[in-house]
Amino acid sequence: MIYEISYPALFFFVIFVGFVLWLSFYFARKTKSASSYYAAGGQIHWAVNGVAFAGDYLSAASFLGICGMIATVGYDGFLYSIGFLAGWIVALFLIAEPLKRLGKYTFTDALNSTFKSRAITLTAAISTLIVSIFYLIPQMVGAGDLVTPLLGLPHWVGVVLVGVVVIAIVASAGMTSTTYVQFIKGGLLIVLSTILTIYILKNGFTLTPNHKDQAYHNFMTINPEIEDGKIIKAEDWQVISQQAIKEKTYVKLEKNNVERWFSLTEKGGNYTLKEALSIVVNKSGTLYNGEPKANKKFFQVGNMNKIMLDGKEVTETGPVGPAQYLSIIEKSELVRFAKVSLTDGNDDVTLYVQNITQGKNFMLPGLKYKIGKGSSIWSKMDFISLMLALFLGTASLPHILIRYYTVKSQRDARKSTILAIAAIGIFYVLTLFMGLGAAVNGVMDVESSNMAAPLLAKAFGVVLFSIISAVAFATILGTVAGLIIASSGAIAHDLIENYFKINLDDDKKVKAGKIAAVSVGAFAIILGIAFKGMNVSFLVGWAFSVAASANLPAILFLLFWKKTTANGIASSIVVGVVTSLGIILTSPTMWERYGLDPVTAMHKLDNPAIISFPLAILTVLLVSALGKKKEEVLVID
Incomplete structure (x- = not known):
């Protein structure tokens, strides 16, 4: 599709990014300790944290990807909304309060709170990095897609721009600024999506859309x-x-x-x-x-x-x-x-x-995921695997889990989760109308389904397009910032300090985290450029699959099975990571990315959770049962 630079959109974009950077530098002056850098000192109000949860979770996949999926494949795209929301039930009832009680800065802290095992430290830190990187890819791809209509620049420029801005956010103030960026953009995203939905319903349907500022193609x-x-x-x-x-x-x-x-x-x-x-x-x-x-x-x-x-x-x-x-x-x-x-x-x-x-x-399943007419055993397995990953992945995403450490108490953790569910639920209902509105209003960019929602907004006016595009960009900034915080914590706190036993004072721990943030951000930029053109919701499905396979079995057995051992947890993480990555890297979609015929792929699954999650469960059970030692048996008060 051919885009022209939108100067009103550029204006709002510059204002929004400038505000985000000011917020970061403002909080940077107050970020002196490791606790304030990695967990905002545990002083975030539960209501702010609840909306920030929504802002963190409503990523490029939610706004750009799901709307694009619904616009192109209908109900099958809305399945992502259902799966993403349902996963919060697991987080609320099983994870929120125990994780707050056990952890300090990172997901690894909670997982290793009883055992103090170097094996758990190593495997959990690596799992955090892998999941975060897989989640970073779609955010960076979405950033590149957004910058083209905003600034009239190539995809890679948007990827680099997001990387640079986010590195500045994280390297300056850490979790405090990240939280408030997520709070602001989460609230704005819900408000603006509501306004866009009202426009959609007011506009209704027409066979010849010819909106202002919209070039509509008449086919011969x-x-x-x-x-x-x-x-x-x-x-x-x-x-x-x-x-x-x-x-x-x-x-x-x-x-x-x-x-x-x-x-x-x-x-x-x-x-x-x-x-x-x-x-x-x-x-x-x-x-x-x-x-x-x-x-x-x-x-x-x-x-x-x-x-x-x-x-x-x-x-x-x-x-x-x-x-x-x-x-x-x-x-x-x-x-x-x-x-x-x-x-x-x-x-x-x-x-x-x-x-x-x-x-x-x-309006029925089947355009993307074949589960009825024309389906095969592989297509049915792939569909079940995706739903399993979306439902189980939410409660095991490291950048989501660390938000529980930013509030004061377990009760606040639970209240934050309830508010997040309400906000996220409202938004996902709106994605249905935004996706359908994009499908029927002549606004689709066939080269990138990720642009469905912003281009729909443009059909109703350049000002609405400008504000929504700026907020969508901020959506990516907030999520990427959370992911880089989780990654920097895994490197500096988990690996350097706890695994390699390099004693760091607060200043050095914060400095190590900032260096790690720059490194992870640079790597994310490279991956965002490499995966150009893929739907961001589809890519996020992979991140959820790895998280559900590598992290959730370990968390559940840690909390609910007293015979769990350190070796069992570490082994299940390794099996979950290796099997899920192995299936993804040999999938038909990746075969196509390699320039090979997808038909010749080693198997027909794009989503691995249906195999990798049960294998991780079986691993923690068998290793704990067969190799337990008395001092390793977990006892929860």
């Missing part, structure tokens, strides 16, 4: 002449070539020295050529729809194909209520886009082809 349709399965004529266009890929035909036509791609469809013996959005990479550069990028011919798309209201087909509806909005989509037809990659001579070609989808199919 051509009736060709077919002979022996070949196109011999296409009105006044010259037929250049046609290719069959996976039983579908794609055709290149030329007129006035401009080449465009079309998809051939057949219904009842009648053939039609429908224009496809195309990106052609050749020796002279990149062409969009057959024209240079400078001509700005690659626009927002996605819309309704048919609108049904009260049993009648209409062209627009006017304002509608929440329940009616969902009902109309279910009874209507939407235009989605399928991605096709092919080679034309020496050129690599990416086509985005119109895909008419019945609303009832869009």
Whole structure:
């Protein structure tokens, strides 16, 4: 898609980032001890912490990724909202108060509070780093996606920009500034999402969206002449070539020295050529729809194909209520886009082809995760594995768990969690309407589903787009800051001080944490650039899978099985990390990232939790039962 710099958005962006940096430097003057750097001194009010929980959790995956997933695959995208929210029940009833009682600065502190085992220290610290890095990837990818429409700059610039700003936040004031950044952006995100949802319902549905500040693409349709399965004529266009890929035909036509791609469809013996959005990479550069990028011919798309209201087909509806909005989509037809990659001579070609989808199919599971018609045992396992990871992963994310150390008491930890659940629940209901609104209002960037919500806001006005984009950027800043805090604690506190037994005074401990923050931030920048183009919610699913497999079995057995041993906990972490990473790195999605055919991948699972989580559970059980020593048996008062 072709973007132009938005100066109002740039203004709000600079104001917001400037405020965040000022906040960081303000609190930096008060950050003198390790306790204040890693845990805000345990002095954060429970209500502030509850909203900060929401701000920390409502990451790029929640705002950018889930809205984009719902806009492209309907109900299957909303499953992420359901899974993310449900995971907080585990955190509330099983984790919140015990973790506050056992811990000090890091997740490793709590896990090793009784055993004082170097094996637990090492494995838990490494697990914290791996989970944090996996969670950092989608945040950085989302940052790159946001900066393109905001500043008109390449994806990698956004990734670097977020990395630099967050490193400044964390390296200056640590958890205190991070908490207040998360508090502010969590509250703003919920308020602005509510406003955007009101706009969506007020706008209703139309077949021809033509919003201010929005370039909407009108697709050409051509009736060709077919002979022996070949196109011999296409009105006044010259037929250049046609290719069959996976039983579908794609055709290149030329007129006035401009080449465009079309998809051939057949219904009842009648053939039609429908224009496809195309990106052609050749020796002279990149062409969009057959024209240079400078001509700005690659626009927002996605819309309704048919609108049904009260049993009648209409062209627009006017304002509608929440329940009616969902009902109309279910009874209507939407235009989605399928991605096709092919080679034309020496050129690599990416086509985005119109895909008419019945609303009832869009509002039911199955467009992404096949669990009904057309499903296989692998697709069903992958779906169950994802849901398992989302449900169990929340309560074992290190950057979420360390927030319990910022409040004064176990009671405050519980109250913070309840407030977080309420705020997060409200937001996830709003994601349903924002995602659907993006799907039907002609605002989709087919190259990046992550831009669905910001571009939807732009359709309703550049000011709303500017503020929401700035807050979305702050959303990424807050989450990345929390992740880097967790990572720096794992390196400086867990590994350097506790594992390698290097005694550090408070000043040196804080300094080590800041150096670790810079290192982790730099690594996150590299990964954010490498994973460009992937949906951020999908990537977060991987982080949840690793967290659920590596951390949750250890936490649960520590708290609820008195025969648990240090070796059992350490072994389960190793098994959880190795198996989940092994499955992810050999998955069909990663096979495609390697430039290989996904069909030839070692297995068909993209989400590993269905295998890695039970293996970690079995490991802690067997190792504890078979190898326990009297001094290792856990006793909880």
